[in-house]
Amino acid sequence: MRLTLIIAAGLALAFSLAGTPAASAVPADDPQPGALLAADPAPALIAPPVSLPGRAWSLLYRSTSATGEPNVVSGTLLLPPGEWTGPGERPVVSYAVGTHGLGDQCAPSAQLASGTEQELGLVQQALARGWAVVVTDYEGLGTPGDHTYVVARSEGRAVLDAVRAAVVVPTAGLSADAPVGIWGYSQGGGAAAAAAEQAAVYAPELDVRGVAAGGVPADLAAVFASGSDSPQATGLIVAATAGFDAAYPELALRDLLTPAGQALYDDVRDDCVSEIVAKGLPFTAEGLSAVPDALAGDEVRDRLAENDAGSVAPAFPALVYHGGADELIPATQGRGLRADWCAHGATVQYTELPGAEHVGGAVLGGPAAVSWLADRFAGLPAPTSC
Template identity: 55%
Template sequence: MRRGLRGVAAATMALAMTLGLAAPATATTGSKPPPPSEDPFYTPPDPLPPGEPGQLLDEREVEVHAEPLRLLEVPVRSWQLLYRSTSATGEANAVSGTLLVPDVEWQGEGERPLVSYAVGTHGIGDHCAPSYAMRTGTEQEVALLASALSRGWAVVVTDYEGLGTPGVHTYATGQSQGRAVLDAARAATHLEQAELTGDGPVGVLGYSQGGQSAAFAAELHPDYAPELDIVGVAPGGVPADLTDVAEFNEGGPAFGLVLGAALGLATAYPDVPFEEILTERGERTVERISEACTAELGAAAPFGTFDQYTTLDDPLSHPEWQARLAENRAGQHAPEAPLFLYHGTKDQLIPYQVGRELRDRYCELGAEVHWQPIPLAEHITGVMAGGPLAISWLDKRFAGAEPVDSC
């Protein structure tokens, strides 16, 4: 059955692609499907059967749409996927996601390209998962998804570890997010109905949390998923150094995102001290954000500081935290695929300097980087301007054009 994905035009992207600053839209048609916590599809077999990363555990065809705006429509077939992946500590896990294949034919040469799309911050509660949002018409990033689909590309969107599936989402953990992005691409090629071949060209796109995920996918690709023919990776607004980002946001209006990242990392790495160092206020706040989506997460601790929520003034200086933060610092391994790296010069959440230093590290490692500052752009306008540029850059990679190297 053919389904429709209705996106929004570029003029509405500030509403549709908040990536951390606005509440999701409200669906206006039909009855909502059950949330992931009440949907057996999201619960994997326990224990997981033997297999390799990217192996499909389950799949089903679903309807996806975007409400209330209908300024752009791209007919697609869509499936939810449940697939094997790997945690930050190397353990097998199960991750959910969505595969979208447009009716639009691929006009280029060779096989239809596949994009593994990494979403920005959606929250930590299971009901925040993009696979659920696409079914309820509340997905915030439909504009770039629709732009990719309109070119004839297939797009697979991971939910990341613990977002939809049981357990707490390992928010801001690049090591697990990067693997989930790569394994989503593998899983997409294993779905026979999608008619995607395992040797077709693959691209990776992502901004903010998705930019972190895309960057880690690029770095992990040569060793973790070398069989994927990744021709380009476009990370934007990357929180490349979580320590720097946390320090920048301490005392700021979006400190709730820092607490969310701490919860995500502590979930990924049980050896770091977290629950035992929370104050009573911290316990209440963390309990609330563990079920929060984007808007509530960002606003959970306005102008907060670590000493208000933990018994340590500087918990990130703890040796276990330092070790795990170092593992999730982007720019330590050279990607084989060329990069389109972009960042708003006035980003109020992830400082421009963090993005520029990531560029420098990649250049020093010998990576091929097209660096694109977005002048005068803060976090949201950074993706409004930079996202279409990333799509255009990836379009050239699928066409076989040589990228410009800024290094």
């Protein structure tokens, strides 16, 4: 009954967004992760009124929360113009965006529809190769409920299930046997890493050829600690507090904040990233904590650790890249992830971008990530830094 209600709510959202019933809505009786619930032609704008060449669909699909509960996630499938002329099936890249915010209006599907998607330039590099790209909105960003921001376990599942849904869109012409690439940066890097670690068990039927994960917050407790006295990070840390409360209500992290911290927590829950950062600037996360070392409790640390990256080797090659001067997620995070995955027997190439801060790492690392994925699709041997 609960799954039926969740799916029904998702379909109702699809109808309300489209204005008319979804032309390709799928019966809501398939409980399997990745089941496509609705797929409809959608706008994808470079900037109004210029449309992205090719075709786009808005998707609703079944996924799984961090605690194993069924949920409904939205996303967008982008297909470049023209037929695929390369060998085999057209590759599918599951692209995981960086921090967009907590409000539904911040979802990449909404930003693509309005021509305001800041990461479109990266996505276009993949489309230019002739690949299909599916972009998840993650849990609670574009669908009912709160966004489970930086809860990598649910984000990774949403990334994998987006591919499962994309390859069965009736008019897209994709194949369930398509080679798959996973790519993301920042929040998306964490999601990509989580997808890579879960793929062999959660989605073993997918032919994943590689993961490119940049700016990964691999050790969340360490990331939060490093930003605890930085006003630039305050809003994002409070947003992460809300994200973990959404995934694990029993943590009640809001209760560990001062009155000013609770007010900021409530204020940013419907905001996009620029507003979240701006509203946090007058504060530090340390100053908003009502409890010394608020993350020291066993239950909190266990939940954070469940969403860290590095404990399981991906079953396919990985590219890990990081800005050497990243002010939000220190480069020690990328180095640590490389070391952990290598220790578990993975094939990992690590690239550090000298002098690059957080945003610069995304921009500078993007072309190399696309080239690296192209080599994986071509079947070339993967380089290693292990």
